[in-house]
Amino acid sequence: MKIHLLRHFKVQDTTDSWLNSDEFNAWVDTYDTLPLNIIDVELPKEIELILCSTQSRAKRTAEQFSMLETIYTDKLVEVGSRVFFNTKIKLQKYIWFGMGTIFWYLNRLEGENRVDTKQRAKEVIAYIKSFNKENILIVSHGFFMKVLVEALQKEGFKGEIDLRPVNGKLYSFIK
Numbered sequence: 001m002k003i004h005l006l007r008h009f010k011v012q013d014t015t016d017s018w019l020n021s022d023e024f025n026a027w028v029d030t031y032d033t034l035p036l037n038i039i040d041v042e043l044p045k046e047i048e049l050i051l052c053s054t055q056s057r058a059k060r061t062a063e064q065f066s067m068l069e070t071i072y073t074d075k076l077v078e079v080g081s082r083v084f085f086n087t088k089i090k091l092q093k094y095i096w097f098g099m100g101t102i103f104w105y106l107n108r109l110e111g112e113n114r115v116d117t118k119q120r121a122k123e124v125i126a127y128i129k130s131f132n133k134e135n136i137l138i139v140s141h142g143f144f145m146k147v148l149v150e151a152l153q154k155e156g157f158k159g160e161i162d163l164r165p166v167n168g169k170l171y172s173f174i175k
Contacts, residue, residue, distance in 0.1 A: 003128060003152065003173045004047065004137045005145050008061040009036040010167035018090040021083040027093070028081050032056045038064060039168045049131060052139040053077045061168075062139045075124050078141035079104060080111050101143075117144065121151035142167075149173070 012035040015027050032055050041064070049069050052062040053076035062070050083096060084103050100109070107113040112120070121144075128136055140148070142165040149161045152173050159173030 001133075001175045002044075002046075002135045003157065003175075004044065004135070005148070005161070005165075005171040005173070006041065006061065006137060006139050007142050007145060007165045007167050007169065008053075008055075008057040008139060009038055009064075011035075011057055012037055015093075017092050017094075019093060019096070020088050020090050021086045023090075024083055024093065024096045036060055037167075041065075041168055041170060043068075043137060043170070044135065044172075046135045047137045048133040048135050050137045050139060051076060051128065053141060053144075055141070058139045058141065065137070068137070073127070075120060075127060076138060076140040076144065079117055079143050079147075080109075082109075082111070084109065117147050118151065120144075121148045124148060125151055125155055145171075 011031060013031065019027055036057060043065060047068060049071065050062055050065060052058050052070055052072050054072045054074050055077050058076070059072060081097060081100055084100065103109045104117070105114050107115055145161065145165050149159070152159070155175065157173040157175045159171060161171045162169070165171070
């Protein structure tokens with residue numbers, strides 16, 4: 001079985017990188033609606049099915065491969081990004097994300113935490129297997145893909161992913 005992972009195309013984000021907590025939350029809310037940098041991706045011909053996140057940036061990426069059957073699922077959405085304290089102090093987006101990742105890892109976030117995300121990744125693998133297909137493309141998001149890859153490798157899949165998954169780059173895992 002082959003599972004191919006594709007992070008959605010790069011979002012054209014020109015937002016100031018320094019944001020206070022309210023601005024960061026507002027930016028998170030609008031990020032999914034920003035235009036994408038569409039690129040050509042050559043998919044393996046043997047792909048039988050696309051499973052795609054229900055978030056707009058992933059859906060718009062999957063639309064580029066409209067010749068294949070596509071199923072949209074909330075199981076593949078990105079781990080939510082929200083601030084964990086309110087402040088007027090402006091921090092760079094990567095600092096907000098970094099602190100959010102630490103709180104996620106320590107299971108201190110409201111909403112989905114590390115335990116929940118790992119469980120969701122296991123559920124995704126069971127969902128993939130339920131289709132009885134040999135070649136599936138998953139269109140998802142960078143942070144969740146990292147967790148999914150860890151679960152795939154525990155299931156015996158072999159493959160590599162970049163430390164920070166590249167938008168529009170195809171990663172393949174084989175079992």
